Amino acid sequence: MQAYLKPARVVVSIIMLAGTGFLFLDFSGSAPSAWFRYFTWLQFVPSIIDFLNTLGRGLAVTAFGFAAVLLLTLLFGRVYCSYICPLGILQDVISRISKKAKRKKSRFRFAPPKTWLRYSILILVCLSLFTGKLFLLNTLDPYSNFGRLMSDFLRPLYAAGNNLLTSLLQAMGSYALYPVKVAVTDPYALLVPALILTLVVWFSFRRGRLYCNAVCPLGTLLGLVSKISLFKIRFDKAGCTRCGKCMFVCKSQCIDVKQQQIDFSRCVGCADCLKACDNNSIRYTFASTEKAKIMQPDRSKRRFVMGSLLFIGALSGLSIKSIARNSKPKNSDPKTKGSGVNTGNEEVIKTHSVCPPGSQSIHHFTGACTACHLCVSACPTGVLKPSFLEYGFFGMMQPYMDYHTSFCNYECVRCTEICPNGAILPLTREEKVLTQIGTVRFVRNNCIVHTDETSCGSCSEHCPTKAVRMVPYKGELTIPEVNVDICVGCGACEYACPVTPNKAIIVDGCKEHRQAQKPKEETLEEKPLEDFPF
């Protein structure tokens, strides 16, 4: 009966992998924002960060995915790792490929746990959370790593493939597809994810779920929880012939056939062993039916209590920080230089990077974003880019608004609807068009109208609020004038400015987002024409 668990697990996991993967690869924007929630709300790390962030402003039901995962783990162990975690599922796929690729019939063997390594990593990650920086967690979080693999590495390939197909179809006269811009990420911003992902691929190719059981802090944490799971996979010692078939298929290498014991803290609940066993001697059993014969029960219980306390402590540290952050009164004026005061040279340096609308402040954003890059994938204009040092070293990989690549569409709220960790909080269209994420700064000495004395107006042309408008200069010429009060910081002016290498107009990020003033309603003086004016 339990043999059917494996095919069921395969079906669910393929749906999870394909669904989540599609959200990261899709450039057509065809998936409604609600779909993102279906696939991301059970992702543990984003969910718990979202939960902590929403604590400060009343609880949101959407943030309880992590609690559901904990409950699942308390019941059946680390099934999260096999059914839900996209990186885990991906590793199973890689394992399978490796099995096919290796000529000799490859079998897994029991391996002792990497106790020191995995608990040290968990402790380090927990400790790092006390600083309020997510860098270490982000580097290792499986969901976010999966996101980066898809968004940063596979999405450009996907887009390039689309473009190839588009040109083939167009040659045949069909316009069913359209070409898309192939997103290029700053290679430095890809260093960390590339390193971790190489590790994941290598480990899974060689040794199944080694990443999950030696490195992944979430795997270790859920492993601790699974020590007290109600249902566990155990040997029926009477029926077991010690044939080893279960061990050979165990990607976690946690089945010790000789001792007839399973290290359930490393078991990902994939149920492969249940299917492999010929006489049903390894199966899920209710915990109380077999009195605790786990390896060294006392030590493991102690470890569970210690680990849990540490984790809870770390999270409460983070949550206090996030609550403090949320309740802090809005700082009215971060230092931005006034417009047009740059009189010397061409070099223009931003005071702050611009973080996405809905992220409230750089502090909130960098303290809540796990850098999964779902927003980078979903952004229709492609303005969101993984950062390198834009937010400092510990903000690496967290997305910023890159106004050299594109600009933020005035009325678009896509990223605010899909962020799984509440780093970018929901905004309505009405709120978005009045959210000031940055302020414009005009550098007259770089401006073409000033240097070449020819018309331009590219910046003003693109401005949705006319925070940049053209005022009389010399003769027929007009030159930009800025009004920071109505500027939303969308970056259209900076993007459109044709001056190289240093632009004549830039947007400085707001450390704390503010409310922009509404553009003044202007009425027209003249009435429509009665007759032909010529």
Next chain:
Amino acid sequence: MKRRDFITKSIGAGIATGAGFSLLSIEEAFAKSLFNPHAPYDLVAVMGGEAPEMFEKGIAALGGMKSFVKAGQTVVVKPNIGWDRTPEFGANTNPELIAKIVEHCFNAGAKDVFVFDHTCDNWQKAYATSGIEKAAKDAGAKVIPGNSEGQYKSVSVPKGKQLKEAKVHETILGSDVLINVPVLKHHDGAGVSFAMKNLMGIVWDRGFWHKNDLQQCIADMVTCRKPDLNIIDGYRVMKKNGPKGVSVSNVSVEKAQIISTDIVAADAAAAKIFGKEPDSIGHIRIAHEMGLGQSDLSKLNVNRIRI
């Protein structure tokens, strides 16, 4: 226009010009509408109706769409779809007008009608919000993207003073007829945005224009690819805060339309409707001086239709 037609017409025009110069003054020669000698009028202006209705009246006065589109030809209808704005803003061309033009092209026997723009805002949003994508598709046109550099091919602009080379959308290069359908509006960079300015949407590197004397580049582009017909949509006229507009209160409903094969004349008439003298607009003045068209409306045979 097929290449052969173009050559014969050019030669014809050349002989006509030569003959014209020998007999008439330069101004009078231009007054004879060099670019489409068979057209009954140099310019048709229509006022007072809905956009599709004004177009039907106007094009009929020019002998119908058959005078411009021959059976089996491929046509590009180039509206202004620059912005993620609804039609009420007057930032993009009226979608009903585009649908009507597409319909007329097919009635004239066009094989294919393409509609595209190199938008400023995100192209999918602009295509959708403007209403043009749906209107044109419903009328049977192929609405194609203009968002990728790969679609643009380099052509030289030998008569350009600033613009010596431009990357032009391949569909423009591969089509027989170009129908330019701008919206009549204010423009913060170029002063106004009419027919000549709308050609900026068939090229890739607009930054170059902005960097290298915008007004001259706009005029230079006309020497590269002169539209076969210009239809300026002056139904909703954005009078300020162009080209994107801040609010619908920037719009004056003028219910006007200008149709001409002479892009400079069309822009001159549009300037008048906008409330400016043609000579006060840099690119109109320059284009006239370069001999690309006639900006003095008093020298033209204008048909005014009041609905």
